[in-house]
Amino acid sequence: MGAPVLAATTLANTRTGRKIVIGALLLFALATGLVLTPLIAIPLAAVRAAASAPGAATTTTAAPAASGAWGYPLAGAYSKGRGFGYNPVSGCSYCSTDHQGYDMAQGCGATVYAAGPGRVITAGNYQGYGNTVRIDHGNDTVTLYGHMLWDSLRVAVGEEITAGTPLGAEGNTGRSFGCHLHFELRKSGTPAPPEPFMAALGLPLK
Ligand SMILES: [Zn+2]
Incomplete structure (x- = not known):
C-alpha cells in the first residue's frame, strides 16, 4: 500500500495530479458500487421475503394440502x-x-x-x-x-x-x-x- 499511497500523494500535489487522483477515486467508487450493489440488494430482498414469510400471526401460510x-x-x-x-x-x-x-x-x-x-x-x-x-x-x-x-x-x-x-x-x-x-x-x-x-x-x- 505504501507505494501507491505515496504516488497518489505526490500526484495530489500538482493540479493535473489532483484531477487524476479524483478521477481514479471516482472510477474506483463506481466500480465498487457496481460490484457491491447486487451483494447489498440480495440480502435486502432476502430480508423482505423473510418478513412476509409464514409463521407471523394471522398471515396466510402456504396453501393447505x-x-x-x-x-x-x-x-x-x-x-x-x-x-x-x-x-x-x-x-x-x-x-x-x-x-x-x-x-x-x-x-x-x-x-x-x-x-x-x-x-x-x-x-x-x-x-x-x-x-x-x-x-x-x-x-x-x-x-x-x-x-x-x-x-x-x-x-x-x-x-x-x-x-x-x-x-x-x-x-x-x-x-x-x-x-x-x-x-x-x-x-x-x-x-x-x-x-x-x-x-x-x-x-x-x-
Ligand atoms: Zn370442537
Whole structure:
C-alpha cells in the first residue's frame, strides 16, 4: 500500500495530479458500487421475503394440502384435539360433552381455510361457536369453522368461495378452552363425523 499511497500523494500535489487522483477515486467508487450493489440488494430482498414469510400471526401460510376440489382447513402439521362424539373436556364445565365436530390446532392466529367450494352462509358470532364461518357446499352439506379470533374473518355472507380460501384466524372465542379450530360437518342440518367424510375425499384426519 505504501507505494501507491505515496504516488497518489505526490500526484495530489500538482493540479493535473489532483484531477487524476479524483478521477481514479471516482472510477474506483463506481466500480465498487457496481460490484457491491447486487451483494447489498440480495440480502435486502432476502430480508423482505423473510418478513412476509409464514409463521407471523394471522398471515396466510402456504396453501393447505388438497385432493380434488377439497383441502384441509389448516395448512401443514396440526395437533388433534377432540374427535367427533362423546368427549367431555376435563376442567371445562361449559364445554359440550357430546362433541359435534373435530378439533385441530396449529396455534392462536394460524390461518383457517375453506375445506371445500361453496357459499358463505355465516360470518360472525354464531351460537356457542364464537366467531364462525359456515359454508354451504350444496347436496345438503355444510361445513363450520368455529372459535376464530374476533376481527379476523376475511369472507362475508353470500360470497362464493373455493377450497383453500382463507377464512380467518384460529382463536378461542365462544365456548372454547384454548385456541383451536372446531371443524364441523352437517348433513341435512345434522352434525356428522368429519373424519370419514374427509377420508372419503382423500384427506384423512388424524
Ligand atoms: Zn370442537
